[in-house]
Amino acid sequence: MFKQTAGEKLIDMLIEWGVDHIYGMPGDSINSLIEPLRKAQDKIKFIQVRHEEAGALAAAAYAKLTGKLGVCMAIAGPGAIHLLNGLYDAKLDHAPVLAITGQVESDLIGTDSFQEVNLERMFDDVAVYNQRIMSAEQLPAVVNQAIRTAYAKKGVSVLTIPDDIPRFEVGKEARVTAQFTAKQVVLPMKDDLLNANKILEEAAKPVILAGRGAHGHRDTLLSFAEKIGAPVVLTLPGKGVIPDKHPYCIGGLGLIGTKPSYEAMLEADTLIMIGTSFPFTAFLPEHAKTIHLDIDPAQIGKRYPVDVGLAGDAGATLSWLTDHLATKEDRSFLEKSQDRMKHWLAKLDHQEEDGSVPLKPQRVIHALQEVAADDAVLSVDVGNVTVWMARHFHITHQSFVISSWLATLGCGLPGALAGQIAHPDKQVFAVCGDGGFAMTMADFVTAVKYELPIVVIVLNNHKIAMIKFEQEVMGNIEFGTNLQNPDFARYAEACGGDGYRVERPEQLLPAIQQAVQNRKACIIDVLVDPEEAPMPAKIQFSQAAGYTKHMIKELFEEGKIDLPPL
Missing domain, CATH: 3.40.50.970 (Thiamin diphosphate (ThDP)-binding fold, Pyr/PP domains)
Structure with a gap:
């Protein structure tokens, strides 16, 4: 009966997870992975980069653009070190990325061998999952767990593979685990939704600040903004959530933002933060009632005091709020912001x-x-x-x-x-x-x-x-x-x-x-x-x-x- 090597098994598993390309540069401690990758080029492409940092940045960008796993590969020592900048980019922007790095052979670890670096310690801060493969039998279960964790936690998983492991055969004792990640739609607690509703019903000058977490919910966000008569300000990662020239959009916020968004924040009595943990709090209102919606409860109130926290999916939560709110009749604050935006855009046209x-x-x-x-x-x-x-x-x-x-x-x-x-x-x-x-x-x-x-x-x-x-x-x-x-x-x-x-x-x-x-x-x-x-x-x-x-x-x-x- 044909048995796969651990290197062949790894490449097959990546293909089964839907990975169709890897960024990297060949080298001695990953050559036993490069060979099975070469044989599978009709299913998974190897994109040779000229610097591993570019490969990691490309993997992060691919994940941000598609929501799919970005994958990069490097040798032990210098190659792995070069990955760090791109991996930190993925970590901070919550992009699912898998980094596969070589390592010296198992019996040389700890001997200060050529290009040996303590990779587990080095990657510990950047990774949501960080493991060294110890045997061919261990590899399948660990690969699945690494990819599942990268998706679930929207972060970086790192697999360090000693140079000898990919050449060993995967025995029948290897553990079999699932190759998929479960998804969920989370709604906030009912009491929190009702408290948010009460604030929104009383709001006279509401402003929405939408970030990356609002991507994919354009129509839902616009329906919500229309219901409460609120202009929408976009963070930089949130750019594109709604069209920049949509009547409800008044641009970005902060040093790269617009004057209408700055003025709207000064006057707002209610702020609704959606999918953002905006760091430049000096640009946020000083005395507004604040509702913060985020899928990650740890982000709510992290940088700015809030009155109600809504821990849940942006689309589902906004739909619930929209369905349970009366349409705001007074549009004076929205119209004032829209008029300011027209003057701002005319100023930009003049500069261009x-x-x-x-x-x-x-x-x-x-x-x-x-x-x-x-x-x-x-x-x-x-x-x-x-x-x-x-x-x-x-x-x-x-x-x-x-x-x-x-x-x-x-x-x-x-x-x-x-x-x-x-x-x-x-x-x-x-x-x-x-x-x-x-x-x-x-x-x-x-x-x-x-x-x-x-x-x-x-x-x-x-x-x-x-x-x-x-x-x-x-x-x-x-x-x-x-x-x-x-x-x-x-x-x-x-x-x-x-x-x-x-x-x-x-x-x-x-x-x-x-x-x-x-x-x-x-x-x-x-x-x-x-x-x-x-x-x-x-x-x-x-x-x-x-x-x-x-x-x-x-x-x-x-x-x-x-x-x-x-």
Whole structure:
């Protein structure tokens, strides 16, 4: 009777769980896994990345975009260490990811062998499940438990596999366990629902703050907002929950948000937080009654005091509330917010029409909006580019993926790789700053190699611009933020892709249109104004004072102002 090796069993189990690709780089301590993976390439693809960090970031992005398990693989020691950044991104954004790492052979563990690292200790903080495989017979049950836990807890599972284990045969004594994860729809306690209803019935100026947990419940959320006459504010991870130009949407909140959302929060007497544990509490109302709805009870009231906590599924809970509430007749607060939003959007339109050189970042995002299809995938890097995309790209049905809680530079390109693999027939854009793109740019070659027609738009201002403005708001002169960049368009061509260098407004739209039409991996290198500040929608006095202090300090140091005589 044919017996499988543990390596073959692992690959078969991944296929049975619905995994169709793995990001990684081959190496000595996982070669006994690579061979069975090679033999199964008609069912599960191995996507060779040029850096394990990019592989882990891509796995995290794939999980965020699809809800399916993202899988990455690395050797012991340096390869496993490189995975950490992407795995922490998955942890903080609650994305189900499985990391498979090699390890030195079983009889060498603990001998300070070549590339030996205590991986269980290293991954302990990032993982919801973290185990070393001890035998071939143990492997099947542990693999199932790792994947089930990643799904159930929406987090990272890590399997460390010593190099000899995959070569052993799986004996008949191996435990057989289930290869599925059960799902549930949770409703809050009845008393909590009734208490929430009472607050909502008395609300005169309600505001909804919707986060990632509201995704997939667009119609239900809009029905609820209409019933209570509330404008909807979106967190950054919640962008796309409802269309950005929907009459009930008044944009984001915080330093990347809109003035109408800031003003609505100042005036609100009732706040309904849905699927978010919003960290920037200074932007939330000071004296509003607050209802917090989240599937995870531990998140409710974690950062902000609440009057009623609703621990349950967003869709089911909102449906119950909507069915048990009377329609609010007074729409004056909603209409006031909508009128403010019209003026705000007109202001954004004016910024996007600016034809000056160097190009304004806002104009680049407007051009992207003209070309991007309704179902495009947008992978957005971290930095000033986050601000421009959050404010100026108005999502209809596009997918929007970002490193929201870890906010790690370099996530844009790996996210686009994952987006194109997940959705081969859709337009996929990576929108990056020059600093973020340069961190993972080696994996543009991966897009070329696997014929992934992603379009990377690089906002190139030769600066780590967000940090420059942070330093200046503190009253300091910028330091360590200038970048020496290559010509990214020529780099794209050297890699075998297409490249466009955009320096003037009239070049911008044709470049994006041509890149999409060519269906080939492409970089559009856009030179943008390094002095365009991503100012918050509402500027605090301390920020203005700090920036003024910086300007005076810089002028004095450059000798542009003479000190008054004593």
